[in-house]
Amino acid sequence: MVSRLDRLSYAARQxxxxxxxxxxxxxxxxxxxxxxxxxxxIGPTPDRAEMxxxxxxxxxxxWRDIADGLFPTPRALAxxxxxxxxxxxxxxxxxxxxxxxxxxxxxxxxxxxxxxxxLPDYYRQNFHFQSDGWLSEHSAALYDTQVEVLFTGAxxxxxxxxxxxxxxxxxxxxxxxxxxLDVGCGTGRLLAFVHEAWPGARFTGxxxxxPYLGEARRLIGRTARVKLVEGASEKLxxxxxxxxxxxxxxLMHELPQDVRLAALAEMARVLxxxxxxxxxxxxxxGDHPGWDGLLDLFPHYFHEPYYAEYANGSxxxxxxxxxxxxTASERAFxxxxxxxxxx
Numbered sequence: 001m002v003s004r005l006d007r008l009s010y011a012a013r014q015x016x017x018x019x020x021x022x023x024x025x026x027x028x029x030x031x032x033x034x035x036x037x038x039x040x041x042i043g044p045t046p047d048r049a050e051m052x053x054x055x056x057x058x059x060x061x062x063w064r065d066i067a068d069g070l071f072p073t074p075r076a077l078a079x080x081x082x083x084x085x086x087x088x089x090x091x092x093x094x095x096x097x098x099x100x101x102x103x104x105x106x107x108x109x110x111x112x113x114x115x116x117x118x119l120p121d122y123y124r125q126n127f128h129f130q131s132d133g134w135l136s137e138h139s140a141a142l143y144d145t146q147v148e149v150l151f152t153g154a155x156x157x158x159x160x161x162x163x164x165x166x167x168x169x170x171x172x173x174x175x176x177x178x179x180x181l182d183v184g185c186g187t188g189r190l191l192a193f194v195h196e197a198w199p200g201a202r203f204t205g206x207x208x209x210x211p212y213l214g215e216a217r218r219l220i221g222r223t224a225r226v227k228l229v230e231g232a233s234e235k236l237x238x239x240x241x242x243x244x245x246x247x248x249x250x251l252m253h254e255l256p257q258d259v260r261l262a263a264l265a266e267m268a269r270v271l272x273x274x275x276x277x278x279x280x281x282x283x284x285x286g287d288h289p290g291w292d293g294l295l296d297l298f299p300h301y302f303h304e305p306y307y308a309e310y311a312n313g314s315x316x317x318x319x320x321x322x323x324x325x326x327t328a329s330e331r332a333f334x335x336x337x338x339x340x341x342x343x
Contacts, residue, residue, distance in 0.1 A: 018153035038300040043292035070167040071197040091145040101129040140215040158335040159190040165339035175200040184251035188216025234262035238270040249280040253310040264322035277340040
C-alpha cells in the first residue's frame with residue numbers, strides 16, 4: 001500500500017525535476033539565436049498553459065498506476081550530485097556549438113559511410129545538432145540532459161508509460177521466465193525502470209553506440225539479469241520467437257522508412273506468439289490535431305532528418321505490414337505509447 005507521504009514524496013521529486021529542466025530550457029533559449037520561421041505551412045499549436053496542464057496529467061496517471069499496484073514508484077535515475085552538476089555545465093558549454101550547427105555556421109557533420117566501424121550511413125549524423133552524434137562518451141554524458149531540457153523534465157515519465165501495458169501483460173506470469181529486449185536502448189533509462197520493476201526477468205539492451213551502452217551500464221549497474229549488446233534494430237541478433245517482450249523508446253522517428261519497416265519486422269520475428277511489443281515515440285499527425293503544428297516545427301528547429309516522414313505516417317499501418325496489431329494506445333504529453341501483439 002502506498003501512503004499519503006509516498007504520494008507527497010513522488011509529487012515533490014517530479015516537481016523539482018520539472019523545475020530544474022524548465023529552468024535549463026528558459027536559460028538555454030536566452031543563449032540561442034532566434035531561428036527564422038519555416039517556409040512551409042504550420043498547423044495549430046497549443047499555448048504554454050495547455051502544454052503544462054497536459055504534462056501534469058501524465059504524472060497524475062503514473063501515480064494512479066503506482067497506487068493501483070501496477071508497478072513500484074520509480075527511483076530517481078540521477079548520478080551523484082557533483083556529476084549531476086557537471087553534466088549541467090557540459091550542457092550549457094555545448095550550446096554554442098549546437099546553435100552554430102542550427103544556423104549553418106558550424107559544418108562538422110559526421111562523415112558518411114561505414115568508416116570501418118560497421119555503422120550504417122543513416123546513423124552517422126549529428127542528430128539534434130548534438131556534438132559527435134551518438135558516437136562519443138561526451139555525447140552520451142550530455143544526451144539525457146539534452147532530452148530532458150527539450151521536454152522540460154517529462155522525458156522519463158513519457159518513457160515510463162510503457163510500463164503500464166508491460167505490467168498488464170506481466171499479470172499472472174512468473175517474471176523469472178520472461179525474456180525481454182529494449183531495441184535502441186541508448187543510455188538505458190527505460191531499460192533501467194523496467195528492470196527495477198521486474199528484477200526477476202532477463203532483459204537485453206541493444207544499441208549501435210558503444211559509448212551509450214557504457215552509460216547504460218553505469219546507470220543500471222552490474223547485474224546478470226541485464227545484458228547490453230551492440231547491434232542494429234533492423235537486424236536483431238535473436239532467434240525467431242525467442243522473446244516475450246520487445247520495447248523501444250524514441251527510436252522509430254530516428255530511422256529512415258526502410259529501416260523503420262525492417263526494425264518492426266524484426267520485432268515481430270523474434271516475438272513469441274503470446275508476446276508483447278511496446279513502442280514509445282513521438283506523436284504523429286492527427287494523434288492530437290491541435291498540436292500538429294509542433295510536429296511541423298520540430299524538424300525545422302532540430303536536426304531530425306527522418307522525423308517529418310515519421311510524423312506524417314502511421315505507426316499502426318507500418319506495424320500491420322510487419323504482422324503486428326495494436327491492442328492498446330495512450331497519448332502521453334508529446335509522445336504516444338503503442339502496445340502491439342502478433343496478428
